[in-house]
Each structure stands twice: as structure tokens, then as C-alpha cells.
Amino acid sequence: MNSPEFTDEELNRLVINLEDWYGYNFSNYARASFKRRVSRILAIDKLKGIDELSSRLKQDGRYVQRFIEEITVNVTEMYRDPSFYKTIRDEILPALSPKPFIRIWHAGCSTGEEVYSMAIMLKEMNLLHRSMIYATDISAKVLASAKEGRFPLQQMKLFSENYLKAGGRQDFSSYYSANYGYAKFDESLKKNILFASHNLVSDGSFNEFQLLFCRNVLIYFDRELQNKVLSLFDASIEQLGFLALGSREHIKFSGIANRYTQWNEKERIWRKRNSD
Amino acid sequence: MKFNREINCDLLLVAGSAGSLEVILMLLEKLESIVIPIVIVLHRKDDNDNLLIELLSGRTNCVVKEAEDKESIAAATIYVCPPDYHLLIENDRSFSLDSSERINFSRPSIDLTFETAAETYRSKLAAILLSGANADGAAGLVKIKSYGGYVVVQDPATAISAFMPKHALDVVEADDIIPAAELYLFVNSICGGKPFPL
Incomplete structure (x- = not known):
């Protein structure tokens, strides 16, 4: 180019x-x-x-x-890094399921592929009706596209493979209807998703969450901004809540590192310690 | 070994695609202690484990590690680009990872690492392009050369996939074309921190 x-x-x-x-x-x-x-x-x-x-x-x-x-980079996929989503399904959601209500924030959700991935998982675990997913991005355009829940049909082969590797057991195609080269995801998945514009650089914390996803966003920031955004996340995560980052992102250089324990060696998931 | 012109580099880039892992393993086995850092960019199947790092570490006493986001590039270290990310070099000689679109069907893109390294290291850079079956790397070598960096291409006659080195030689005048089995001589000479024989 x-x-x-x-x-x-x-x-x-x-x-x-x-x-x-x-x-x-x-x-x-x-x-x-x-x-x-x-x-x-x-x-x-x-x-x-x-x-x-x-x-x-x-x-x-x-x-x-x-x-x-x-x-902004809007390269994403459903169940990106399937082993990560398998850990979310098998270990993180069961740890959260005793809560009466589960609040989840997808910060920098882009076109929404990972948001719908979560909604499907929550539905299969019978948690969707008592969850609220906040999906935010800096770009109004990609948010509009995320709200549509419509992805190119040619990607469904990869997405359904990822879904199965992440522990999905249903027929993945039952979650969408195919039309004119697009897969339109089921409206019922959206009932508990709130799409909103949020700029991680300038906007503040707006709620407390049990689970916060921000995957492959911090890599586009310098260390100073990474640190600032991680502090914003820290202010938005409940005690014993979870922070989930991209497969090569880390909190070890940040000021919040000592308040979190990495869930396991392989996945970039941290749990906030109880401060009592 | 003899060089075709003076080299004074602070970083060596080694990159390739199909057929290049064998060359890198052979090279590491004969590597002496290094002072200058080496960055390896390899096209490979997406995987999240550390098999490649373990494989490479097993062949050398030098430190081999995955390049991490915002990590400063330190002396005497061999860095390996993580799978499925572009690896960019920042002005302050640190790494940035980038998961944006594939370039020439490739992520990591060799061109991207070469180009951003050239902008930062300018003439104090050397790069080796190895075996491969696509066109990635050639544009990056052109940029490195334009900043005065030292460009080496694996002799296509010794490459399992000759397309990548051949294509590079079509667009850039390499400072050296070196057979696979002799590349270690070049790397030992420029990374060992000793004065370079001309």
C-alpha cells in the first residue's frame, strides 16, 4: 500500500x-x-x-x-482464543453464578463478536436472564454495527470451530439466520446487552462489574496510558471480580498488579483480591 | 568472515517463512555469545503455546524469549515474535504488538517489523531474509537499505522455498547473499561485539 x-x-x-x-x-x-x-x-x-x-x-x-x-483496529472474531473462552465457561462463570446478578463490561468491544460469544455462553449456562452486558467502544460506527449483530457468513466456519473448541455443545447455526451473505444473530441474545459509546482515554468508571473484558486494546497504548486505563478498570471491578485481557497483554508493569492474582498460568485472566 | 562494507549495527533482524525454521535452528546451534540483540520474525501456524521458544532455547546458551508488548529491547537477548501479532519497533527501541489486519496474507508481517525497525535504528540495523513461499519481507528490506542498514538474503539455491529470497533479490540490492550453512559466521561476526573485519 x-x-x-x-x-x-x-x-x-x-x-x-x-x-x-x-x-x-x-x-x-x-x-x-x-x-x-x-x-x-x-x-x-x-x-x-x-x-x-x-x-x-x-x-x-x-x-x-x-x-x-x-x-482503531477492529479485527476480532467470535470466541477468539478458544482456550481462553473455555476457561471463562468452565471456571470463571461457575465462580460468578452464585451472584444474584452478573454485570459484565466489554471495553473496546469493536464490532461485537466477543459480546455475542459471551451472550451465547451465558444463555447456555442459564445465566443470561440475570446478567447485564455493557458493550462499549470509542467508535460510534462500529457500535452501530455491533448492535446489528450481523456478521459475514463466510466467517461462520471459523466462528463455529472456535465455539466448539471453547466448549460449546449446541448447533452453532441455531443462533443465527443466514441471509444475503450475512449471519444475523438471534434478537433474544441482545435483550441484556447495552451498547454505549465510551472513550477509555477520557471517560471515567460508570459501574462496578464482576467481569471485565478488554482484549487487544491496551497494546495500542503506551505504558502511561495502559496504566491509567488499568486504574480505571480497577475502579470498575468488584472485589473478587475478574479482569480478562488479550492473549499477550499483562498487568505486571502497572500500579494495580499487587491487587490481582492471575487465575492460571496460561490465560490472561486476573481475579481481584479481597481487600479485607 | 569478510564483509562487503562496514557494518555497525545495534540490532539484527532474522525473518522467514516456509523452510526457515530449519535454517534458524542450524544457526542457533553455532551461535557464540552475543552482545547485539536479535529479533526473529517467523510465519507459523497460530498457536498460543511456547513450543517454538523451547525449541530455540534448546539450541543455544543465549537468552531466548518472546517479545512482549512495550518491552525495551535489551542487549544479548534473542526475541521471538509471538504468533498472530504484528511486531512493531517503537522510537524508544521498545516493542509494540499489533493485531490489525494481515498484510500480504501474513500476521506477523515481516515488512512491518523491518520498516518500523528501519525508522528507529536507521543505519544501525542489519537484517537477514530467509527461505519462504511468499513476497513478505522484500519491501521491508528496501526500506532498511534506504536508511543505510545492512541487508542479507539467504542464497535462494540453499532455500527449501526459494520464492521469498528470490523475490527480495529482484527488488533490493543485497549487501550479502549467504548460503544457509554459513549464515552463522555472519551472525557471530556482527552480534559478538568484537571489531568487524572488513
Whole structure:
């Protein structure tokens, strides 16, 4: 992909402008991948350079939504890392099931594949009716798509394989209806899901959860921002609640590390200790 | 061994696809102690276990570990890219992981590691592209070369899959083309921290 080159100073100016104009602060995004995402937008929107991108952003408030959608990585899949979801199914949900009500937060839920994965699991364990899943993302566009619960049919082969590896025992295709190349997931799965816009950089804690997912989001932040977001998560997790990150993400360098115990060696799941 | 021009590098990248693991194992067995860090990027089947790290560790006394997100690149260490993530090098000589779209059907993308390393290390970088069956790596070598880094390609005649090194040689003028069995000489010379014979 050929895209116009730009300097670090030009990139810095863009970051400052975005905060001035729209309140989006990208200054603590990991620079190498942020730079690549900006390059990518220049290429796919056929912009001549960062100046053209800036003026387009300044003039067109709607274009900023497209920018946010493209700058964030929205690569995800249902039951991504099946062994992780198997642990959630076999060990974490049983630990939470005695609770009268289970609150779950998917932070940075993207197009919602992992949210629907959870809803199906909760349904199969007869917990969905007393659970509430909060699914949030910075991008209004991907949230709208998540709400639809509609995924390309060609992905269903992978998703159903993942589902089985994660311990699913039903006929996976019973959860969706296929139409015009898309799989539309059952409306009843959505009853206890709340989709809302939330920016991990600037928005605060809004509830206390027993289980918090944030998978493959922190890798796009620098250490300082990772630390800040992990503190936000800590403020949003109940005692004995769980934090679940992506397969290569860790809390060991953060200020919250001493309040959590890793559930097992393999999966990136931590349990908050009882502070009493 | 003799070099075609002076090298003064702070990082060595070694990357490949089909047929490259054998070459890396052979190379590690003959590796002496290293000072310069080495980063290995391999296309492989998605898996979450540490088999590859164990396999590589078994062949050398040098420290072999998986590259972790935001980890600073330390001397005398061999880093291995985790499966199914792109591995990017940040300006402050640390790693960032990235799970964005595949590039040329590949994640990790060799080009991406090569390009971000070139932007950070500039001329103080060397890279070896090994055997493989796709076009990944060539564009990255072009970028490394444009910053003055030292570019080595495995001699395609010695590669199990010659496409990747051949394709690279079509687009970049390599500083060296080295047969698989002799690559260790190059690595020992540039990573050992001794003065380089010209």
C-alpha cells in the first residue's frame, strides 16, 4: 500500500488538532501503530498528505467518525482464543453464578463478536436472564454495527470451530439466520446487552462489574496510558471480580498488579483480591 | 568472515517463512555469545503455546524469549515474535504488538517489523531474509537499505522455498547473499561485539 510520507512533527500537529477540535486525545497511543493507521487512512481515502487529512477533519464533523473507525483496529472474531473462552465457561462463570446478578463490561468491544460469544455462553449456562452486558467502544460506527449483530457468513466456519473448541455443545447455526451473505444473530441474545459509546482515554468508571473484558486494546497504548486505563478498570471491578485481557497483554508493569492474582498460568485472566 | 562494507549495527533482524525454521535452528546451534540483540520474525501456524521458544532455547546458551508488548529491547537477548501479532519497533527501541489486519496474507508481517525497525535504528540495523513461499519481507528490506542498514538474503539455491529470497533479490540490492550453512559466521561476526573485519 503506497501512501504519502509524513514527519513526526506533522503527526504531532494532527494529534494536537484532534484534541483541540473534537476532544479526542491520541497523544498516548503507541506511536508506531498509530502512525501506520494514519498512513492507512491516507491511502484508502486517497488523501495527498496529512494536511489534506487535517483540513478534511476540521471541515467535516462527520468525517471524524470515519477517522475514529479507521484509526482503531477492529479485527476480532467470535470466541477468539478458544482456550481462553473455555476457561471463562468452565471456571470463571461457575465462580460468578452464585451472584444474584452478573454485570459484565466489554471495553473496546469493536464490532461485537466477543459480546455475542459471551451472550451465547451465558444463555447456555442459564445465566443470561440475570446478567447485564455493557458493550462499549470509542467508535460510534462500529457500535452501530455491533448492535446489528450481523456478521459475514463466510466467517461462520471459523466462528463455529472456535465455539466448539471453547466448549460449546449446541448447533452453532441455531443462533443465527443466514441471509444475503450475512449471519444475523438471534434478537433474544441482545435483550441484556447495552451498547454505549465510551472513550477509555477520557471517560471515567460508570459501574462496578464482576467481569471485565478488554482484549487487544491496551497494546495500542503506551505504558502511561495502559496504566491509567488499568486504574480505571480497577475502579470498575468488584472485589473478587475478574479482569480478562488479550492473549499477550499483562498487568505486571502497572500500579494495580499487587491487587490481582492471575487465575492460571496460561490465560490472561486476573481475579481481584479481597481487600479485607 | 569478510564483509562487503562496514557494518555497525545495534540490532539484527532474522525473518522467514516456509523452510526457515530449519535454517534458524542450524544457526542457533553455532551461535557464540552475543552482545547485539536479535529479533526473529517467523510465519507459523497460530498457536498460543511456547513450543517454538523451547525449541530455540534448546539450541543455544543465549537468552531466548518472546517479545512482549512495550518491552525495551535489551542487549544479548534473542526475541521471538509471538504468533498472530504484528511486531512493531517503537522510537524508544521498545516493542509494540499489533493485531490489525494481515498484510500480504501474513500476521506477523515481516515488512512491518523491518520498516518500523528501519525508522528507529536507521543505519544501525542489519537484517537477514530467509527461505519462504511468499513476497513478505522484500519491501521491508528496501526500506532498511534506504536508511543505510545492512541487508542479507539467504542464497535462494540453499532455500527449501526459494520464492521469498528470490523475490527480495529482484527488488533490493543485497549487501550479502549467504548460503544457509554459513549464515552463522555472519551472525557471530556482527552480534559478538568484537571489531568487524572488513
